[in-house]
Amino acid sequence: MIHRFVLVALLTLFGLAPLTAAHAEYADVVLNRYAEKNGMRPVIYPHWFHRIRFRCKVCHFELGFEMRVGSNDITMGKIIDGQYCGMCHNGEIAWSVEHCDRCHSGLPGLKTGIQGGHKTGGPGIW
Amino acid sequence: MKRWFFAGVVLWISTFTATAEVIDNGRKYVWEPFDADFLHDPANPALDELQHPEEAFRNFPKDTPTIGNQVDWVRALEQGFINPRTNLFPDTEIEVLDLDIIMPDTADMPMVRFPHRAHTQWLDCSNCHDHLFAREAGATPVNMFSILSGEYCGRCHGAVSFPLTECRRCHSVNRSRFRGKPGAQQPPGRIYEPVLEQPIVR
Known part of the structure; x- marks a missing residue:
């Protein structure tokens, strides 16, 4: 009986180890200033997905996104008006705002902030 | 049970x-x-x-496992694995600058080589100039403490671009073997190898 206890404990421990570390993709941004207060899931913005398709300068120069979490006051009103995300997410360059769940896809309770940054597994070959 | x-x-x-x-x-x-x-x-x-x-x-060309997105983004762009748009508006001016800056004030670490080319392929000049960096070599008091707190290079590196654990990717110029003057270098800038093949400078 004791053996089984130990076995279960060990399996659970080692099994859970990879799960306990949060594994957001590097540079994912959580936006939750307004989302959850208005009954939506927090927004997850994947930098990696966008930089495959657009250079940084498109959003951070042409569209005027500040490079600092929290310094862009993004609301759905502005997006529908064609500002911020709405410059592309208008059904012409990218899919439009009716696909709520594609952006509002985060776990409830997430805090606004950049995820995955500073959380890599330490130095690589450097 | x-x-x-x-x-x-x-x-x-x-x-x-x-x-x-x-x-x-x-x-x-x-x-x-x-x-x-x-x-x-x-x-x-x-x-x-x-x-x-x-x-x-x-x-995609890979970076070290566990580093950032594990992608060598500069290589991916240069070798055409990705072809991200440079602009949405037709009259936006696209400027790519080939100019390496060598920063000598790095204490015991190798000096820093900053390649404008790799950066301007992604970014506009105004993303860094002049609110973060003056347009003059040596005029900005960059230091690792500020960078680690998210200022200067740390605006992007450590958040979106390769993380600050990769010291020698920037600190890549051996001080005693360097001939010439720090600061702005004569173009063309250094052609970088894929990150996994870059030599580690002491």
């Missing part, structure tokens, strides 16, 4: 099967599935509509 035992086994096995991984040159790359990344809500019905990093990155 038996039930708990099996629950443990199932949980244990599921952590192996749920992860997507790619082996590249003997290195193992792992990207967490969205429903187990502690970020996306597994109950979200649209998760299947999103592209997964593993699918996107599978054939």
Whole structure:
């Protein structure tokens, strides 16, 4: 009986180890200033997905996104008006705002902030 | 008792099967599935509509496993693995500057070489000038403390571009072997090898 206890404990421990570390993709941004207060899931913005398709300068120069979490006051009103995300997410360059769940896809309770940054597994070959 | 035992086994096995991984040159790359990344809500019905990093990155030139997105982004761009748009508005001016700056005030570390080329391929001049960096070599008091607090280079490096654990990717100029003057260098700038093949300078 004791053996089984130990076995279960060990399996659970080692099994859970990879799960306990949060594994957001590097540079994912959580936006939750307004989302959850208005009954939506927090927004997850994947930098990696966008930089495959657009250079940084498109959003951070042409569209005027500040490079600092929290310094862009993004609301759905502005997006529908064609500002911020709405410059592309208008059904012409990218899919439009009716696909709520594609952006509002985060776990409830997430805090606004950049995820995955500073959380890599330490130095690589450097 | 038996039930708990099996629950443990199932949980244990599921952590192996749920992860997507790619082996590249003997290195193992792992990207967490969205429903187990502690970020996306597994109950979200649209998760299947999103592209997964593993699918996107599978054939990209790789960075070291566990570093950032594990992608050598500069290489991916230069070799045409990706062709991201430079502008939305037709009259936006696109400027790429080929000018290396060598920063000598790095204490015991090798000096820093800053390549404008790799940076301006992604960024506009105004992203860094002049609110973060003066347009004059040596005029900005850059230091690692500020960078680690998210200022200067740390605006991007450590958050979106390769992280600050990779010291020698910037500190790449041996002080005693360097001939010439620090500051702005004569173009063309250094042509960088893929990150996994770059020499480590002491």
